[in-house]
Amino acid sequence: MSNRAFDLLVVGELNVDIMVKGNVEPTFGQVEKLVGSLEVCGGGSSAIFAAAAARLGLRVRFASIVGDDIFGRLMLDAMSAAGVDTSQVAVDPAISTGATIHLLRDDGDRAMLTDLGTIAEITSDLVDPEWYRTTQHLHLASPFLLQGLYPSMPGMLRRAKRSGMTTSLDTNWDPAERWRLSGFFEHLDILLPNENELLAIARQPDVEASLEAMLGRVPIVAVKQGAQGALGAQGTQRIQVPAFALDVQDTTGAGDTFDAGFLAAWLAGGTLEQALVLGAACAALTMRQVGGFNGQPDWEEALALIESQAPAHAPALRALRP
Ligand SMILES: Nc1ncnc2c1ncn2[C@@H]1O[C@H](COP(=O)(O)OP(=O)(O)OP(=O)(O)O)[C@@H](O)[C@H]1O
Ligand SMILES: [Mg+2]
Numbered sequence: 001m002s003n004r005a006f007d008l009l010v011v012g013e014l015n016v017d018i019m020v021k022g023n024v025e026p027t028f029g030q031v032e033k034l035v036g037s038l039e040v041c042g043g044g045s046s047a048i049f050a051a052a053a054a055r056l057g058l059r060v061r062f063a064s065i066v067g068d069d070i071f072g073r074l075m076l077d078a079m080s081a082a083g084v085d086t087s088q089v090a091v092d093p094a095i096s097t098g099a100t101i102h103l104l105r106d107d108g109d110r111a112m113l114t115d116l117g118t119i120a121e122i123t124s125d126l127v128d129p130e131w132y133r134t135t136q137h138l139h140l141a142s143p144f145l146l147q148g149l150y151p152s153m154p155g156m157l158r159r160a161k162r163s164g165m166t167t168s169l170d171t172n173w174d175p176a177e178r179w180r181l182s183g184f185f186e187h188l189d190i191l192l193p194n195e196n197e198l199l200a201i202a203r204q205p206d207v208e209a210s211l212e213a214m215l216g217r218v219p220i221v222a223v224k225q226g227a228q229g230a231l232g233a234q235g236t237q238r239i240q241v242p243a244f245a246l247d248v249q250d251t252t253g254a255g256d257t258f259d260a261g262f263l264a265a266w267l268a269g270g271t272l273e274q275a276l277v278l279g280a281a282c283a284a285l286t287m288r289q290v291g292g293f294n295g296q297p298d299w300e301e302a303l304a305l306i307e308s309q310a311p312a313h314a315p316a317l318r319a320l321r322p
Helices: 045-055 070-082 117-121 150-162 195-202 207-215 254-267 272-286 299-309 311-320
Strands: 006-011 015-021 037-043 060-063 065-067 090-092 099-104 110-115 135-141 166-170 220-224 230-234 237-241
Touching: 006 045, 006 254, 015 070, 015 117, 037 045, 037 070, 045 060, 045 070, 045 135, 045 254, 065 070, 065 117, 135 150, 135 254, 150 166, 166 254, 195 207, 195 220, 207 220, 207 230, 220 254, 220 272, 230 272, 237 272, 254 272, 272 299, 272 311, 299 311
Parallel strands: 006 060, 006 135, 015 099, 065 090, 135 166
Antiparallel strands: 015 037, 099 110, 220 230, 230 237
């Protein structure tokens, strides 16, 4: 680990996920229906990522904004419980904390309803310039959702690299499907898309053509492939790791938790393959429980899964543990 005060700077959204389970579709006309279960969970791609990284022992500094309301306090508690430093999170009583209702069907499909609330207020003004010198790595996620931060992201990545930081980006999906990312790749070390996002970003018909296009711009691309596992690419190297086989309850936050596991190994000096394995193990473990934060492992829990299903990787990964 670095000798800087923090390992990770994350700037992003803190919002609540309300998870409604059961095969129930809402019907207007004041029809009340009973659902299987309803749970209020911490959410937001950046928040889930930051919590997962903190659980893996990284020292995480989180810049964000919440409302002075129940959801805001829930998020600050969830982040603190995971070990994230939230001392720099702004509280604005004039805005409500962002929230999403997820209607989950038994077949794995879902529908989402989102109130952006504070998410729309996240800008680079929340970042103290000093943090670029005192943090090792900058991770940004969901540029197409964080509309107030999006225009500043290329400049933040450039500033991070010039201050000696390393950088990563998980674009997540672009709801407008425009995929405008001009200036995002010049100062990026690691791109963490899923497979569909990779094809859209690269504007190519298949994975290999997309990787070739992106590797001219970014040194490392780690592609999340759902139940197929993950594919890492660096130069001419391609490394495929399978998914871990666990009972899947809810895939919310699997990609973000994968990112955290990947970076925990990579920042500790691990190889591309070791980073992929730790990412896949952390993602599989969080899917055992409903909600993005629930089930996120510490190193011991991740190592136990790796020892049982990918034992060849266990000794090297154990040695990377902080
Ligand atoms: N059914 C599954 N079983 C085991 N592991 C899985 C499964 N689905 C996903 N994973 C693991 O989780 C990782 C990330 O999941 P996924 O490919 O869905 O990312 P994503 O689309 O970015 O997710 P998110 O919706 O959270 O943004 C995969 O690379 C894989 O290792
Ligand atoms: Mg994702």
